[in-house]
Amino acid sequence: MKLRLGVGAALFVIGLVLAGLALAQHGKPWGFRGHGAVLAEATHNVELVPSSERAERDRLDDALLPKTAGTFLDDGDSLRVGVHSEARLVRPGGALVLGDGTRATITGKGLRLDQGTIDVTIDKGGAPLVVELPAPASTLTLRAADVDGAFRVLSDGKQEVRVLVRAGSVDASSGGGAKSVTAGKVLAIGGAGAPRVDAPPSSLAITASCTDRRVSVVAPPATQLFIDGALYYPEGGQLTVATVAEHPDRTHVLGRDVAGNIAPAAEIVCVAAPPPPTKP
Numbered sequence: 001m002k003l004r005l006g007v008g009a010a011l012f013v014i015g016l017v018l019a020g021l022a023l024a025q026h027g028k029p030w031g032f033r034g035h036g037a038v039l040a041e042a043t044h045n046v047e048l049v050p051s052s053e054r055a056e057r058d059r060l061d062d063a064l065l066p067k068t069a070g071t072f073l074d075d076g077d078s079l080r081v082g083v084h085s086e087a088r089l090v091r092p093g094g095a096l097v098l099g100d101g102t103r104a105t106i107t108g109k110g111l112r113l114d115q116g117t118i119d120v121t122i123d124k125g126g127a128p129l130v131v132e133l134p135a136p137a138s139t140l141t142l143r144a145a146d147v148d149g150a151f152r153v154l155s156d157g158k159q160e161v162r163v164l165v166r167a168g169s170v171d172a173s174s175g176g177g178a179k180s181v182t183a184g185k186v187l188a189i190g191g192a193g194a195p196r197v198d199a200p201p202s203s204l205a206i207t208a209s210c211t212d213r214r215v216s217v218v219a220p221p222a223t224q225l226f227i228d229g230a231l232y233y234p235e236g237g238q239l240t241v242a243t244v245a246e247h248p249d250r251t252h253v254l255g256r257d258v259a260g261n262i263a264p265a266a267e268i269v270c271v272a273a274p275p276p277p278t279k280p
Helices: 002-026 052-057
Strands: 037-043 046-049 078-081 086-091 094-098 103-106 110-122 129-134 137-143 149-155 160-167 169-174 177-182 185-190 196-198 207-211 214-218 224-227 230-232 238-242 250-256 262-271
Touching: 037 046, 078 086, 110 137, 137 149, 137 160, 160 169, 160 177, 169 185, 177 185, 177 196, 207 250, 214 224, 214 250
Parallel strands: 110 129, 207 262
Antiparallel strands: 037 086, 046 078, 078 103, 086 094, 094 110, 103 110, 110 149, 129 137, 137 169, 149 160, 160 185, 169 177, 185 196, 207 214, 214 238, 224 230, 224 250, 250 262
């Protein structure tokens, strides 16, 4: 009997030691284990690019991480989301949804957004999420309030940024100044100008025409323009691009803003340019 108890106690101690060693080497067998986020779902065209440090540390043969649910993302890992695609991430204290044409990189306090849209949820009492924007150079700090925080961030990657604050607040800092915005408003940053507060747009209107297979669109800044399956952003409220439509005589244009308003898809007839005037 005493022998059995002694063996059992020894095995119990060995189990504790082995568990401690595993915990020290691999972290807790639950939660994020120090990772910045974990992939919950990837729809259609999504690429997960490891940082150079991670690729070297983990001796990754493939240039991309597997886009399967449960893949952890660390600081410096990047995501590239195609048009009509989506990546859903869970992070400590919240969640992220990266939409059409988004380019982003995980950071220690949140992420860097190079272009695209991100829907952000922050749990009540959760740590703020910091979004770094290289163009225009600015920083957004998203916070929950007495309820879960909910935000949509849109960046054209050049000079226009919009943040729709559904719940919570956002503090913005840029070369043009600083601004705080609460729920029910839109934070707008344009070029070198100071951040400002706008009312959420109630609708979206665009105009489009096509001449000699070149599409011209007039739309508000920070509007996502889907033309024949490709994504564009207007500059200064205007855009002109060569159409890649399958049928050269017509093209399709759709617009979407930060509030989710849609300018309905329109089929635009492409007309021929008038001939040059004849010389007398």
